[in-house]
Amino acid sequence: MMNAIVVRAFGGPEVLSFEAVPERLPGPGEVLVANRAIGVNFIDTYLREGIYKSAPPPFVLGNEGAGEIEAVGEGVGDFAPGDRVVYTSNLGAYAERTVVPAKNVLKLPGAIGFEDAAGSLLKGLTAEYLLHRTFKVGPEHTILIQAAAGGVGLLLTQWAKHLGATVIGTAGSPEKVALVRANGADHVIDYTRENFVERVREFTDGKGVDVVYDGVGKATFPASLDTLRPLGLFVSYGNASGVIEAFDILLLSQKGSLYVTRPTLGVYTNHREILLEQGDNLFGAIESGIVNVAVNARYELKDAADAHRALEGRKTTGATILLP
Ligand SMILES: NC(=O)c1ccc[n+]([C@@H]2O[C@H](COP(=O)([O-])OP(=O)(O)OC[C@H]3O[C@@H](n4cnc5c(N)ncnc54)[C@H](OP(=O)(O)O)[C@@H]3O)[C@@H](O)[C@H]2O)c1
Structure with a gap:
C-alpha cells in the first residue's frame, strides 16, 4: 500500500481524500516511478470537478511528476531502475509512486532538480508548443x-x-x-x-x-x-x-x-518523437536560463486540497508542487 490523493466523487477541493491505496507493478511498456515532486496544474481542478471527464471516480489525481525509476515492465529498453525522470499526461501522479507508460517519460538532465522538473514539464511543454507550433512567435x-x-x-x-x-x-x-x-x-x-x-x-x-x-x-x-x-x-x-x-x-x-x-498538449505529446523534441527544447531553455522555473509554493502531498484552494483562489504565482 502507498499514500495517494483520491477523488472519491466530482466536486470542490474537499473531495480530495488522502488515503492508503493498493499498488501494482509496471506492466508491459510501463515503468514505476517513485515520485520526489509532483506538479499541480489547473487541469487537475477540471478533472476533480468533472469538467474534463477522462476517468470516473474513484481515481488518483495528478498529471505530472518527477522522481526515480524503481522498476520497469516487459519490453522497456530505454529506462532502468535508478534513472532520474519526469513525466506528464498520466492520471495517478498525486501519489508516492506512479505506474506510467514509458512513452510518457523523459530522462532528466543532471542540472535540473526534481522540484523544477515537476514544476515545469507540463506547463513548459505547453509554452513550447504555443510559441513554436500553434503560432511561430518572432x-x-x-x-x-x-x-x-x-x-x-x-x-x-x-x-x-x-x-x-x-x-x-x-x-x-x-x-x-x-x-x-x-x-x-x-x-x-x-x-x-x-x-x-x-x-x-x-x-x-x-x-x-x-x-x-x-x-x-x-x-x-x-x-x-x-x-x-x-x-x-x-x-x-x-x-x-x-x-x-x-x-x-x-x-x-x-x-x-x-x-x-483551442489546442491541447496531448495532441503533441502522444507522438513520442514530438515529446522528445519538446523535452529537449524545454530542458535546453531551462539550462541556458531562457526560462527560469518559478516554484513559488510547496505543499505536502496530504495537503493537496489546500494547494487547489490557493490555485483556484488566484493566490498563486508561477508553479505549485506537492512533496510526497
Ligand atoms: N491546452 C493545454 O494544452 C494546456 C496545458 C496546460 C495548461 N493549460 C491551461 O493553462 C491555464 C494556466 O494553467 P496553470 O496551471 O499555469 O494555472 P495558473 O495560470 O497558475 O492559474 C490560473 C490563473 O488564471 C487567472 N484567473 C483569472 N480568472 C480566474 C478565475 N476566475 N479563477 C481562477 N483563476 C483565474 C489567475 O491569475 P490572475 O489572478 O492574474 O488573473 C490564476 O492565477 C489554465 O487554463 C490551464 O487549464 C492548458
Missing part, C-alpha cells in the same frame, strides 16, 4: 498573454521575450503585475482594475496584437477578440474562470476575419 510579433503571472503565463512571458516578441501581459493584482514586469514583459495590465482592451489598443497604436494566448476562458471572452489585429489569432488554451460558451461564428467575421484555435 521579433516581428506583438502578443498578449492573459494571466501572465501564472504557471504557464510566466514561462510564456520569458520565452516569448527571448524569441524577440513584444509582450503584453495581464495579471490580477499589483504584486502580480510587478512579477510579470520583472520577468521581462514590455507592458503589463492589471485586468481587475483596468480595461485590458483599451490598454492593448493604446500600447499598439490602435493596431491590436498578432496573437492572444488566453487560458482564462469565460471571464476574458469575447473581449480577448477585441485586442487582435485583423486576421489575428485567438488561442484559447484553458478555462481557469470557466468554459467559454458556444458563440456565433459570425463574430469572427465582424471582429476582423479572426482565426481561433
Whole structure:
C-alpha cells in the first residue's frame, strides 16, 4: 500500500481524500516511478470537478511528476531502475509512486532538480508548443498573454521575450503585475482594475496584437477578440474562470476575419518523437536560463486540497508542487 490523493466523487477541493491505496507493478511498456515532486496544474481542478471527464471516480489525481525509476515492465529498453525522470499526461501522479507508460517519460538532465522538473514539464511543454507550433512567435510579433503571472503565463512571458516578441501581459493584482514586469514583459495590465482592451489598443497604436494566448476562458471572452489585429489569432488554451460558451461564428467575421484555435498538449505529446523534441527544447531553455522555473509554493502531498484552494483562489504565482 502507498499514500495517494483520491477523488472519491466530482466536486470542490474537499473531495480530495488522502488515503492508503493498493499498488501494482509496471506492466508491459510501463515503468514505476517513485515520485520526489509532483506538479499541480489547473487541469487537475477540471478533472476533480468533472469538467474534463477522462476517468470516473474513484481515481488518483495528478498529471505530472518527477522522481526515480524503481522498476520497469516487459519490453522497456530505454529506462532502468535508478534513472532520474519526469513525466506528464498520466492520471495517478498525486501519489508516492506512479505506474506510467514509458512513452510518457523523459530522462532528466543532471542540472535540473526534481522540484523544477515537476514544476515545469507540463506547463513548459505547453509554452513550447504555443510559441513554436500553434503560432511561430518572432521579433516581428506583438502578443498578449492573459494571466501572465501564472504557471504557464510566466514561462510564456520569458520565452516569448527571448524569441524577440513584444509582450503584453495581464495579471490580477499589483504584486502580480510587478512579477510579470520583472520577468521581462514590455507592458503589463492589471485586468481587475483596468480595461485590458483599451490598454492593448493604446500600447499598439490602435493596431491590436498578432496573437492572444488566453487560458482564462469565460471571464476574458469575447473581449480577448477585441485586442487582435485583423486576421489575428485567438488561442484559447484553458478555462481557469470557466468554459467559454458556444458563440456565433459570425463574430469572427465582424471582429476582423479572426482565426481561433483551442489546442491541447496531448495532441503533441502522444507522438513520442514530438515529446522528445519538446523535452529537449524545454530542458535546453531551462539550462541556458531562457526560462527560469518559478516554484513559488510547496505543499505536502496530504495537503493537496489546500494547494487547489490557493490555485483556484488566484493566490498563486508561477508553479505549485506537492512533496510526497
Ligand atoms: N491546452 C493545454 O494544452 C494546456 C496545458 C496546460 C495548461 N493549460 C491551461 O493553462 C491555464 C494556466 O494553467 P496553470 O496551471 O499555469 O494555472 P495558473 O495560470 O497558475 O492559474 C490560473 C490563473 O488564471 C487567472 N484567473 C483569472 N480568472 C480566474 C478565475 N476566475 N479563477 C481562477 N483563476 C483565474 C489567475 O491569475 P490572475 O489572478 O492574474 O488573473 C490564476 O492565477 C489554465 O487554463 C490551464 O487549464 C492548458
